Amino acid sequence: MEKLLIIGGGPAACTAALYSARADLSPLCFEGEFTSEVLPGGQLMTTTEIENFPGYPEGISGPELMADLKKQAERFGARFTYKTVTQVDFSGVPLKVMTHDESFEVSAVIIATGATARYLGLESEKRFLNKGVSACATCDGALPRFRGQTVVVVGGGDTAMEEALFLANFAGQVHVIHRRDKFRASKVMGERVVDHPKIKVEWNSVVDEVLGDDSDGVTGVRLRDTVSDAVREVACVGYFAAIGHKPNTDLFDGVLDKEPSGYLVTKSDSTYTNVAGVFACGDVQDKTYRQAITAAGSGCMAAIDVTRWLEGQE
Ligand code: FAD
Numbered sequence: 001m002e003k004l005l006i007i008g009g010g011p012a013a014c015t016a017a018l019y020s021a022r023a024d025l026s027p028l029c030f031e032g033e034f035t036s037e038v039l040p041g042g043q044l045m046t047t048t049e050i051e052n053f054p055g056y057p058e059g060i061s062g063p064e065l066m067a068d069l070k071k072q073a074e075r076f077g078a079r080f081t082y083k084t085v086t087q088v089d090f091s092g093v094p095l096k097v098m099t100h101d102e103s104f105e106v107s108a109v110i111i112a113t114g115a116t117a118r119y120l121g122l123e124s125e126k127r128f129l130n131k132g133v134s135a136c137a138t139c140d141g142a143l144p145r146f147r148g149q150t151v152v153v154v155g156g157g158d159t160a161m162e163e164a165l166f167l168a169n170f171a172g173q174v175h176v177i178h179r180r181d182k183f184r185a186s187k188v189m190g191e192r193v194v195d196h197p198k199i200k201v202e203w204n205s206v207v208d209e210v211l212g213d214d215s216d217g218v219t220g221v222r223l224r225d226t227v228s229d230a231v232r233e234v235a236c237v238g239y240f241a242a243i244g245h246k247p248n249t250d251l252f253d254g255v256l257d258k259e260p261s262g263y264l265v266t267k268s269d270s271t272y273t274n275v276a277g278v279f280a281c282g283d284v285q286d287k288t289y290r291q292a293i294t295a296a297g298s299g300c301m302a303a304i305d306v307t308r309w310l311e312g313q314e
């Protein structure tokens with residue numbers, strides 16, 4: 001039987017692995033196979049430059065950072081494997097975790113399965129990903145590409161408002177593209193956006209196409225008016241999707257407490273879930289911050305929580 005199994009391979013899982021390995025728990029980490037749903041190494045594998053992870057004054061690429069985090073955990077005995085967890089049974093002790101071809105019995109589980117940013121699903125979004133298309137203004141907004149230039153943000157919720165306000169610090173002009181004539185966002189956030197001199201709201205508008213070419217990346221968007229059906233183009237170098245995130249929690253339907261938005265519920269100021277011995281950290285339980293460093297921080301918390309919980313069981 002394993003002492004600790006960690007589901008995930010992103011910053012949260014790797015940090016939980018590092019701390020729990022140093023506590024002699026010899027964690028086994030399932031970081032998923034390479035499929036469209038899961039990505040070993042996590043979300044940072046899809047990005048080029050990370051400028052806001054402390055310790056890298058010149059910045060670092062996502063894949064390099066993830067390789068370093070994993071190597072550091074392995075140095076202390078963490079074991080990583082490219083397996084996708086397909087089912088869990090947390091109804092009794094020991095806890096059970098299943099993959100396509102194996103079943104594991106474990107004393108404790110840390111869930112760090114992350115979340116996936118939603119995109120509209122356009123082919124052109126995929127084509128220009130990291131060439132002007134992003135789903136994280138906090139991550140990418142300050143890059144030289146966007147400074148002083150025109151960018152668009154798609155969405156009408158609080159995330160879109162935050163992204164637009166953040167981008168307005170760097171960009172020359174920000175267009176918020178919203179499919180209705182009223183924001184879903186809180187009143188105060190919506191008003192800040194509407195009143196901002198650098199932000200223009202494109203009401204009743206949807207993106208039909210992200211425009212661009214292979215050398216320059218994004219050069220504009222084609223919008224359609226949802227009332228008149230009229231089509232127009234807005235020139236821009238950046239396209240930020242802000243239409244929500246989907247936490248990777250389908251696996252835990254009916255097993256763990258979730259918020260209506262699908263995020264796992266953890267007890268306040270801790271990583272405990274509603275099932276004894278099961279802990280959650282990173283983006284899978286964080287709808288607010290969603291940063292590599294906050295995911296890593298909560299991975300550390302989960303490892304400390306699990307270590308103390310296992311000590312209490314002995
Ligand atoms: P994730 O990184 O999402 O990792 C989840 C892991 O769980 C993956 O390894 C996946 O394979 C695994 N998994 C999921 N389901 C299963 C399963 N059933 N079985 C086994 N494994 C499974 N943040 C920053 O701080 N700075 C940035 O510059 C930055 N840039 C970003 C750029 C992009 C394009 C994106 C999408 C995000 C960016 N972020 C950035 C946000 C950051 O990537 C996330 O906050 C962080 O990766 C969350 O870490 P996590 O470990 O919680 O989850």
Ligand code: NDP
Binds near residue numbers: 179
């Ligand atoms: P929301 O679900 O609140 O908003 C998503 C937005 O994207 C909506 O305006 C929606 O339009 C739009 N949208 C969704 N799908 C499409 C589509 N296919 N095409 C065009 N537009 C689309 O998600 P958020 O990420 O904004 O917020 C999630 C939660 O986090 C909320 O509870 C929010 O309040 C909270 N949050 C709070 C913050 C804060 O307090 N500072 C900051 C960020 C988030 P429509 O309105 O028409 O449905």
